[in-house]
Amino acid sequence: MAIMEEDSPKRRRVGLIYDDRMCKHADPDDDDHDENPNRIRAIWDKLNASGLAQRCIVSNGKEAKDNHLALVHSEKHIKLIKNISSRKNSTMKRTAKKMDSIYFNEGSSEASSLAAGSVIQVAEKVAKGELDSAFAIVRPPGHHAEETEPMGFCLYNNIAVAASFLLNRRPKLGVGKILIVDWDVHHGNGTQKMFYEDPRVLTFSVHRHDSGKFYPYGNDGSYSMIGEGAGAGYNINVPWENDSCGDADYFAVWDHILIPVARKFNPDLIMVAAGFDAALGDSLGGCCLSPYGYSVILRKLMDISSGKNIVLALEGGYDLVSLANSAQACVEVLLQDKPLTRSSVDLPLKSTALVIRTVRQALSRYWPVLASELTDEVINSSCRPSSQTEDAADTSTASVKVEQVRSAERKNDKKRNVAGELVLKFMKEQCLAVKHGAKNTSPFAGPTGIKLQPPKAPIADPQKGGSPPKRPRSSSEDPKKILQCMRESAFQRDKEIVSEMSPEEHCAQIAYHTAKLSTMATARCSDRIRALDEERRKAVEEVESLKAKCSSLEDEVARTKEELAKSIKKNESVRAKSYNKEFSDLVGSTEVRHVMELYTKAFIAAYRNSTLFLSELAEWMRFYYLETFRLCQEDIRKAGSDLVLDPIASLDKLKVEDLPANDWNGNPDEPVDYPWWDGIYEKVVDDYFKEKKGSDS
Structure with a gap:
């Protein structure tokens, strides 16, 4: 049209x-x-x-x-x-x-x-x-x-x-x-x-x-x-x-x-x-x-x-x-x-x-x-x-090709369907004939027009265990030799059966077994193809799943590394800020009176608190408090002054009565004065933090 x-x-x-x-x-x-x-x-x-x-x-x-x-x-x-x-x-x-x-x-x-x-x-x-x-x-x-x-x-x-x-x-x-x-x-x-x-x-x-x-x-x-x-x-x-x-x-x-x-x-x-x-x-x-x-x-x-x-x-x-x-x-x-x-x-x-x-x-x-x-x-x-x-001409040519391809496909489908139906019909009738021992009456005929017949005698089929009659087995015989002998015997018997057939009967037997094997092979191939398709589908799904998991794991590893680096950096920053704050608190004042008060307060706090840190700090404060007074007093005497520094009096101003009585002997030879403070203070801070950092690590 x-x-x-x-x-x-x-x-x-x-x-x-x-x-x-x-x-x-x-x-x-x-x-x-x-x-x-x-x-x-x-x-x-x-x-x-x-x-x-x-x-x-x-x-x-x-x-x-x-x-x-x-x-x-x-x-x-x-x-x-x-x-x-x-x-x-x-x-x-x-x-x-x-x-x-x-x-x-x-x-x-x-x-x-x-x-x-x-x-x-x-x-x-x-x-x-x-x-x-x-x-x-x-x-x-x-x-x-x-x-x-x-x-x-x-x-x-x-x-x-x-x-x-x-x-x-x-x-x-x-x-x-x-x-x-x-x-x-x-x-x-x-x-x-x-x-x-x-x-x-x-x-x-x-x-x-x-x-x-x-x-x-x-x-x-x-x-x-x-x-x-x-x-x-x-x-x-x-x-x-x-x-x-x-x-x-x-x-x-x-x-x-x-x-x-x-x-x-x-x-x-x-x-x-x-x-x-x-x-x-x-x-x-x-x-x-x-x-x-x-x-x-x-x-x-x-x-x-x-x-x-x-x-x-x-x-x-x-x-x-x-x-x-x-x-x-x-x-x-x-x-x-x-x-x-x-x-x-x-x-x-x-x-x-x-x-x-x-x-x-x-x-x-x-x-x-x-x-x-x-x-x-x-x-x-x-x-x-x-x-x-x-x-144009190329479009008409392409259209004709499409029609030819589709027409050929339909014809082939029709031929395959007809052939399949005839083979199935033939197979059913042949199976019934073999089962009941009757001659084949199927109208199905081969290319030569002869009617196909089941075998006159069953040809040995290794898949179904077909073999000649069993013979007694000697205990001394090798099983491999017995098997070889059985195969040769089966082959010889099949050869004799075939030799007795006419050419038409021989063709019929070949057609019969060919159709049978073809049907079995087709069924097995179809099952195998379906199994392979299913395996392929599962493999594709598994690969996609593994890809997603790998990608997720890579992202997680990257995030973990990043968080770990941030955490380390943050901890170092926090520790550094803590040390800097303590150091700043200690060196914040250059006035000796303030420093003395600071030391004494720390000393008093140490004796009121049982924690290890404050106890250790109190010992440091007590030692350098007395050392400071002593050095200052020596400086005063060298200058020819009669001034006497009294560490006990200094503590009295800071409610020294709160301290245990046996902690101070009131020796006036151990007070200090201001000019010596800078060097002693630096040494105090240096030694204290060196010891503290060493214990932390």
Whole structure:
């Protein structure tokens, strides 16, 4: 059936952003990494070679500002990406290893900022009306990046940053509702989480899920994740549970889920997370979407907005040929410059119909337009859009390839099913015949047309212990020799049985055992595959758990070291302050009378207190008190003075009666005077603190 779509003669203002600086971001250890600079170069070269780039408004990239990135990312995340390229190579590698599918080099910081800033730039121009539509050819991609974590080749979430910028920083542009369509083959987990409770953004993602075993793994991409709070019903996931989904599958999802909801939502702007890894030939995606298919689903989106207010931002796509061809098909649709044709007899997979019904049922309470029941005939009609545009020869070729692949797959499935049923039927009848000793009457016949018969005599089967009749065993015989003899005897018996058969009977026996072994091998392989899948899943979970634990332990060790250093420093500071305070208290006065009073008070306090410290201090004070009086008295006598210093009298002034009577003898030869004080005082303090510090250590 020929499918055509009419075109508008009016030329569209289509913006393109490409900046070669984004090619500086590359894996330092792997030139053939899937996410490499050749991805955007291939698209750019294709658009230039076809002349499409010359018909668009081309701009260079512009780096994003920190406050714009902060609309969806944490401060720690922004600082990490902004500064990572200035670090040593070893630091970049060590940091990347802690993350999920991420690499860094000296160009990563600039490239990621340009990618986010470029999407902001074209989105703002489209919102202002300066452009009808735009395609941002950017990398690294963004839809996996979360608020605090880069992952899955994505550093900043480019499309989420741009959407938040328009909604929160440019309200005067009149963009109050945004539809984000993510057709990348991987689920846009980051974009989903950033708008999960925001009713201003309708997020739609069609992706491979494979029961949570396809990247980014887990349940985030399930149809049951429909939003929370005010955002309930505004998050739509269409999860493929198998590979090989192609044009007809995507058309059916667009017609029966996305388009009806989008028309009711009536967005002011449509943003497409345009990943091309679901394209035919992309090894990471495993799907079969053709350039024609991409052009159709884009045109369906443009019909909602009358061909305007639509922005595409590159996400995935790792086969350079299919990536470039699919991107070219989308730019041609944005320009609306030539009609595309395709003969299509393809139908959606049966699993697609089941997914569509499941998603519609989950969302019907929020979108009544999805409440009606769909028949297979209605779903299959989506493979025949009412109007499309005509494509170039490469698109037709790719479309034919898709049909051939899908048709061959269905034929092979049908053959396998028929053969399996016949083999099972034959096996059951043969088993019954052997069990009851009856001849085979099964209608199943081999290629020569003869009916298969069970063996005339059971051929020795080592797995079931089949062997010739046992013979008496001599106690002197070697068990290994006995076993060898039994095997040779069994082989000889099988040989004799085979020699008695006709060629037809021989073929029948071979077919019988081949079918039997094939069935057993298939069952064992299936069990083994399931066991290996389960082991792999557990291993992945264990690795992720160990990574988290190691990261947590590293952080804990770092914190412990930091706290220990602070504690040591604090204790030293406290001890030093204590010694300084005591020293300052002792040397604070140079007046002998004050010092004498200080010594005497300490001495009195020592005798009133039983603690070791004060008792020791009192002994020091008593000794130097008397020594001071003695030296001062000698100085007075040398000067020829008759003045006599009385230490007992000095103590009387300080309530000396409180002291025990036998502590002082009242000897007048031991008083002191002022001039000798300085040297004695320094010695007192020095000796005391030396002894105290020695005991502390």
